[in-house]
Amino acid sequence: MTQSHSIAGEAHGSLRGYVTGFVLSLILTAIPFALVMVGNGSTSVPEVGIFIERNVQVTEYVVDVSKAIILGGIFIAAIIQILVHLHYFLHMDRSSGQRWNLMTFLFATLVMAIFIGGSLWIMFDLHYRMMGSA
Amino acid sequence: MTAHAQSIEAAHAADHGHHDVQESRAFGFWLYILSDLILFSALFATFVVQMRSFAGGPTGKDLFDLSYVAGETLLLLLSSAAYGLAVLAMQEERGAQVLRWLGVTFLLGLGFILMEVHEFRHLIAEGNGPNRSGFLSAYFTLVGTHGTHVTFGLIWMAMLMLQVVVKGLSAPVQGRLLRLSVFWHFLDIVWIGVFSVVYLLGVMQ
Secondary structure, three states, X not given: OOOOEOOOOOEOOOHHHHHHHHHHHHHHHHHHHHHHHHHHHHOOOOOHHHOOHHHHHHHHHHHHHHHHHHHHHHHHHHHHHXXXXXXXXXXXXXXXXXXXXXXXXXXXXXXXXXXXXXXXXHHHHHHHHHHHHO | OHHXXXXXXXXXXXXXXXXXXXXXXXXXXXXXXXXXXXXXXXXXXXXXXXXXXXXXXXXXXXXOOHHXXXXXXXXXXXXXXXXXHXXXXXXXXXXXXXXXXXXXXXXXXXXXXXXHXXXXXXXXXXXXXXOOOHHHHHHHHHHHHHHHHHHHHHHHHHHHHHHHHHHXXXXXXXXXXXXXHHHHHHHHHHHHHHHHHHHHHHHHO
């Protein structure tokens, strides 16, 4: 019974699956929030006024690096959490019953990548050129 | 009710034709979800293009309260998990438990929407409505579209709870419950994008 397919063609979930998905999602939400709330807060801590100019320069450099790490952390945590949801909540896998669900999903992902990537590419390139010529 | 409760295999064997209908409906609904995802990707792209167009107005750092957003996120995640438990109860043909978990899901979703409405009202009251800047236009469009989806999901959920009470867990009702579960989990996935891109990146700058 637990292994049979449900009437909507969706594989059966289990209590353990939902709990695992929930705990993983909780962790993958806490990480980016903590990164931004703690990490972003600490960047404003250095008292710039008492530093000599060279030190300020160094501090700013450090801030940029930590910003890149935070951005990367947000991005990676979001991607992993989306995969966790797809697997544990939507029960997506590579079984034959899921074949067309997966195919269409991959196609939609391709469309979205072109859509978002293309839009940003054009708009930021345009922005850059407009700034350059102005 | 006992006729339903006997065994799910017997029900499957009895109306295999029905089974196929539910499967193609599930697939059709999945295609709708994917097209909806593409709609959201357009709104995300718009937001990212507009996210620094403050027009001299407030930035995300001035406006967003991350602990409030974390609260909204927790409500939505809990409601997604609660719907999962409703589906498990449905597969065991326990109508009362299905209703209980749907009720929990509904209240958590309602809490999310009320928090969002409160946030929007607060922003607009302070003069930071969608007409303030490109950033806020894009913000209200993206987050508002997600909130509208959640609201329709709640209406749909209320209807289905009524159907469970009136019709019991018949095959069509079970099919509808599963399709709403896909919709509900999908909205939680979109919210991952919203809190990451809109709120976390918004506070970063």
